[in-house]
Amino acid sequence: xxxxxxxxxxxxxxxxxxxxxxxxxxxxxxxxxxxxxxxxxxxxxxxxxxxxxxxxxxxxxxxxxxxxxxxxxxxxxxxxxxxxxxxxxxxxxxxxxxxxxxxxxxxxxxxxxxxxxxxxxxxxxxxxxxxxxxxxxxxxxxxxxxxxxxxxxxxxxxxxxxxxxxxxxxxxxxxxxxxxxxxxxxxxxxxxxxxxxxxxxxxxxxxxxxxxxxxxxxxxxxxxxxxxxxxxxxxxxxxxxxxxxxxxxxxxxxxxxxxxxxxxxx
Numbered sequence: 001x002x003x004x005x006x007x008x009x010x011x012x013x014x015x016x017x018x019x020x021x022x023x024x025x026x027x028x029x030x031x032x033x034x035x036x037x038x039x040x041x042x043x044x045x046x047x048x049x050x051x052x053x054x055x056x057x058x059x060x061x062x063x064x065x066x067x068x069x070x071x072x073x074x075x076x077x078x079x080x081x082x083x084x085x086x087x088x089x090x091x092x093x094x095x096x097x098x099x100x101x102x103x104x105x106x107x108x109x110x111x112x113x114x115x116x117x118x119x120x121x122x123x124x125x126x127x128x129x130x131x132x133x134x135x136x137x138x139x140x141x142x143x144x145x146x147x148x149x150x151x152x153x154x155x156x157x158x159x160x161x162x163x164x165x166x167x168x169x170x171x172x173x174x175x176x177x178x179x180x181x182x183x184x185x186x187x188x189x190x191x192x193x194x195x196x197x198x199x200x201x202x203x204x205x206x207x208x209x210x211x212x213x214x215x216x217x218x219x220x221x222x223x224x225x226x227x228x229x230x231x232x233x234x235x236x237x238x239x240x241x242x243x244x245x246x247x248x249x250x251x252x253x254x255x256x257x258x259x260x261x262x263x264x265x266x
Contacts, residue, residue: 003052003055003056005052006052006053006055006056007056007059010056010060014060020060020062021062021064022062022063022064022065022066022116022175023053023057023062023064023065023066024066024068024171025049025050025053025065025066025067025068026068027045027049028042028045028046028049028068028095028098028099029041029042029044029045029046029095030131030132031132032072032093032094032095032224032226032227033224033225033226035093035094035095035098035226036093036094036224036225036226039094041094042094042095042097042098043094043098046095046098046099046102047098047101047102047105050067050102050105050106051102051105054105054106054109057109057113057114058109058112058113063113063114063115063116064114064115064116064117065106065109065110065114065116065117065118066117066118066120066171066175067102067103067106067117067118067119067120068120068122069099069100069102069103069119069120069121069122069186070095070096070099070121070122071121071122071123071124071160071188071190071228071231071233072091072093072095072096072099072228073089073091073096073099073100073103073121074086074089074091074096074228074231075089075090075091075092075096075228076092076228076229077231078230079230079232080232081192081232081233081234082188082231082232082233082234083188083234083236083237084121084186084187084188084234084237092226092228093225093226093227093228094226095226096226103119103184103186106119106184107119107183107184110183110184111183114184116179116185117184117185118171118174118175118184118185118187119184119185119186119187120170120171120174120187120189121186121187121188121189122162122167122189122190123159123160123161123162123188123189123190123191123231123233124159124160124161124162125161125162125163125164125167126161126162126163126164126252126253126255126256126260127163127164127165127252127255127256127259127260128164128256128259128260128262128263129263130256130259130260130263134198134201135201135205135253135256135257135260136260136263136264138151138201138202138205138206138209139205139209139260139261139264139266140264142205142206142209142210142213142266143264143266146210146212146213147210147212147213147214148213148214148215148216149202149205149206149210149213149214149215149216150216150218151198151199151202151215151216151217151218152218152223152224153198153217153218153220153221153222153223153227153229154217154218154219154220154221155197155198155199155202155215155217156197156198156199156221156229156230157197157198157221157222157223157227157229157230158194158195158196158197158198158229158230159195159196159228159230159231159249160190160191160193160195160231160232160233160249161190161191161195161196161249161250161252161253161256162189162190162191162245162247162249162252163245163247163252163255163256166245166246166247166252167189169243170189170238170243170245171189173241173242173243174187174189174238174241174243177241177242179241187237187238187241188233188234188235188237188238189235189238190233190235190245191233191235191245191247191248191249191252192232192233192234192235192236192239193232193248193249193250194232194249195230195231195232195249196249196250196253198223199215199217200250200253201253201257202215203215204253204254204257205257205261208257208258208261208266209261209266
């Protein structure tokens, strides 16, 4: 998130003989609970990274920008389908707040110097290689304790999931479209389905990794402070552009459970 660090990356790429036509900004803090304990983590690793990268784009006359945002910007709307035009948005985590603030920066940059700007609002993304998330958390817990799996929350949390391969495909597809818009393009990427419960994921992981394990649930309807217990995407904008996933949320989770178990040598 430091100006000199970002500039060094840009200058190194140019020095190596490459031209920079567009920027894909995917970096951020991905540990939402850590941002609850220390809000400066999301300020530095989610907001200021966007701030400095946009400044560098302006200095280097780069006019195409693609930004990874999140469903966390919406906040908690219960079972109401989340559509890009709804508001006001009230995130319930520091991560979501800094993603929304970053979206605002991209929007302002689109007005001043960017020619094209895509803001992709991710769902829960699964697949390998995994570094965080509910599936790898469950797999690693079973490695440490094969006879029981402790779940944060009561398991009723229900969310939309998308396999990482389809996420990448969707972003590349959208970036290739000529979307005539004076503002930044904000697009939900995900499945328009009922999602998958944490209970279902826990049962799938136990069935794959340690069938005799006992699943122990908590009492709350969410895993931690700032956790949105359920959300469902409206993906009509993405579908109008001509893209839809080949896997449902449940199919994506099934695939990811096996991939991550293999990744962790299970």
